[in-house]
Amino acid sequence: MSQGIKIKNLINGEWLFPEWCDVVPLYNPSTGEQIGVVPLSTPEISNQAVEAAAAAYPSWRATPLPKRMDYIFKIYNAMKENLEDLAQAIALDQAKHISEARGEVSRVIEIVQMACSIPTLMQGETIQGIAHNINGRVIKAPLGVFCGVAPFNFPALVFGWFIPVAIGTGNTFVYKPSSESPLFMQKMMQLLIDIGLPDGVVNVVHGEREVVESWYDNDDVAGVCLVGSTPTAKAIAEGCGRNGKKSMLLGGAKNFLLAMEDAPMDLLIENILMSGYGSAGQRCLAVSNIAVVPEIYDEFMERLVEASKKITIGNALNPDIDMGPVISQKAVDRIHNYIEIGLTEGATLILDGRNPNVLGENKNGYYVGPTIFTDVTPCMRIAKEEIFGPVLSIIKVGCIDSTLELIKEHKLGNGACIFTQNTFYTEKFINEADVGMIGVNVGICAPHPFLPFGGIKGSLVGNNKVQGKDAVDFFTQNKTSTIRIVNPKDESATTTTPNNSGVRSCVAS
Ligand code: NAD
Numbered sequence: 001m002s003q004g005i006k007i008k009n010l011i012n013g014e015w016l017f018p019e020w021c022d023v024v025p026l027y028n029p030s031t032g033e034q035i036g037v038v039p040l041s042t043p044e045i046s047n048q049a050v051e052a053a054a055a056a057y058p059s060w061r062a063t064p065l066p067k068r069m070d071y072i073f074k075i076y077n078a079m080k081e082n083l084e085d086l087a088q089a090i091a092l093d094q095a096k097h098i099s100e101a102r103g104e105v106s107r108v109i110e111i112v113q114m115a116c117s118i119p120t121l122m123q124g125e126t127i128q129g130i131a132h133n134i135n136g137r138v139i140k141a142p143l144g145v146f147c148g149v150a151p152f153n154f155p156a157l158v159f160g161w162f163i164p165v166a167i168g169t170g171n172t173f174v175y176k177p178s179s180e181s182p183l184f185m186q187k188m189m190q191l192l193i194d195i196g197l198p199d200g201v202v203n204v205v206h207g208e209r210e211v212v213e214s215w216y217d218n219d220d221v222a223g224v225c226l227v228g229s230t231p232t233a234k235a236i237a238e239g240c241g242r243n244g245k246k247s248m249l250l251g252g253a254k255n256f257l258l259a260m261e262d263a264p265m266d267l268l269i270e271n272i273l274m275s276g277y278g279s280a281g282q283r284c285l286a287v288s289n290i291a292v293v294p295e296i297y298d299e300f301m302e303r304l305v306e307a308s309k310k311i312t313i314g315n316a317l318n319p320d321i322d323m324g325p326v327i328s329q330k331a332v333d334r335i336h337n338y339i340e341i342g343l344t345e346g347a348t349l350i351l352d353g354r355n356p357n358v359l360g361e362n363k364n365g366y367y368v369g370p371t372i373f374t375d376v377t378p379c380m381r382i383a384k385e386e387i388f389g390p391v392l393s394i395i396k397v398g399c400i401d402s403t404l405e406l407i408k409e410h411k412l413g414n415g416a417c418i419f420t421q422n423t424f425y426t427e428k429f430i431n432e433a434d435v436g437m438i439g440v441n442v443g444i445c446a447p448h449p450f451l452p453f454g455g456i457k458g459s460l461v462g463n464n465k466v467q468g469k470d471a472v473d474f475f476t477q478n479k480t481s482t483i484r485i486v487n488p489k490d491e492s493a494t495t496t497t498p499n500n501s502g503v504r505s506c507v508a509s
Contacts, residue, residue, distance in 0.1 A: 047214060146173050426440050
């Protein structure tokens with residue numbers, strides 16, 4: 001039987017399928033059909049990719065900035081021209097609803113637009129006259145080879161977060177997509193070849209953790225970045241820390257939404273449907289715990305359950321359905337297990353997404369329908385742990401303060417939203433919610449590409465965030481120089497002058 005699409009590595013501009021490696025099957029989660037195979041590349045293959053990136057680095061770094069920017073502009077144009085093709089790839093193997101897949105590619109195009117500002121974002125600083133004839137200057141220099149690892153749920157976005165900024169600032173790159181959603185990068189890398197990006201500047205290696213672990217003690221690797229679960233982020237932090245490498249590690253999430261008594265109800269329900277069930281709940285900014293004050297609780301529950309029951313489920317490529325499948329049978333099993341846990345813990349299952357009604361001929365796909373628990377308390381596992389599926393936990397809360405306390409106590413701190421029309425509540429929530437990204441009357445609080453994206457606490461291991469100046473800071477290093485201006489015609493410049501003490505103190509400190 002044919003194995004379908006053979007997902008290939010791209011090393012030094014060459015597409016390669018390592019026939020001798022083990023493979024994992026690639027499925028279409030909407031139908032459960034196998035559509036291809038993904039190689040489990042060995043550390044040796046990963047090292048070859050790093051070698052290619054290291055070899056490409058000197059001339060790429062020396063490429064004048066406007067010329068490097070030419071390539072970033074070409075990536076922008078190529079993505080715009082091929083938006084539909086790229087979105088179809090995401091809707092096929094990651095089974096993100098086609099309209100959301102288009103949204104993801106559109107967002108990446110905006111991120112590439114941000115990367116077109118690198119000539120401004122990577123400007124350094126100078127200070128003139130720190131002593132007589134002495135100036136200070138900081139330049140932001142590239143570091144060499146960066147390596148990146150992606151989760152299954154945002155194959156395009158994570159490419160956008162890492163690669164345009166890394167290469168725009170003069171580094172070269174090795175990227176490992178998730179083996180559950182590699183198709184986007186096959187298309188994207190062909191676009192990079194088509195625009196004429198020099199060989200070795202971006203390389204792709206498919207596989208699992210062995211690929212990543214081979215980077216830690218490779219002297220050519222300057223840093224590693226990941227978007228993934230918190231345990232993976234911690235494992236990579238350890239490997240990088242041991243070997244003195246930079247790392248930028250975005251981890252898991254469990255996001256709160258607080259509905260106050262003056263929440264605009266239509267907007268609230270519409271945003272919860274989008275945020276809770278979009279991508280079948282497999283988003284790091286998906287709302288998961290919903291805190292509701294007593295004044296609106298009954299009306300809110302009635303409206304939410306009624307709207308949730310109307311969500312249609314089916315093939316992610318069908319634009320007429322609302323929600324596609326989750327990524328795998330393993331994910332279905334994990335979500336079902338959490339539903340059992342919720343029941344055992346004493347929560348009330350008022351909408352059960354197990355065995356949902358699936359439209360069309362997609363019975364073997366990996367579907368879970370909208371699921372709602374009420375009577376949830378903060379110490380239950382369904383309120384504490386990341387379920388990563390379309391499961392909402394409703395918590396009755398007394399006021400804004402008690403919700404802020406719940407958010408503070410939670411180990412993860414990616415995003416949180418408040419729905420209110422009251423300025424006092426708004427400002428208090430912005431000031432006190434212990435998370436990295438905040439939404440006000442916005443269900444998915446994804447910051448614009450010019451602003452930093454990332455959580456705090458367990459949702460971010462280390463300090464570095466993606467997007468904007470933060471990303472430029474990660475992919476560059478500050479180099480500070482102290483420059484004495486010597487006039488070759490002025491012989492006294494080499495002898496002691498009245499200003500010499502100023503010079504000495506400046507140089508010594
Ligand atoms: P995952 O952590 O299982 O895998 C992510 C990537 O890391 C994969 O490419 C995988 O092959 C690799 N990997 C797994 N274990 C590893 C290890 N021990 N060492 C090195 N590499 C390893 O995550 P996933 O299931 O693919 O994605 C879902 C997770 O990603 C969720 O926790 C979600 O919240 C998180 N996520 C976070 C953000 C964010 O912005 N914070 C965005 C998207 C997804």
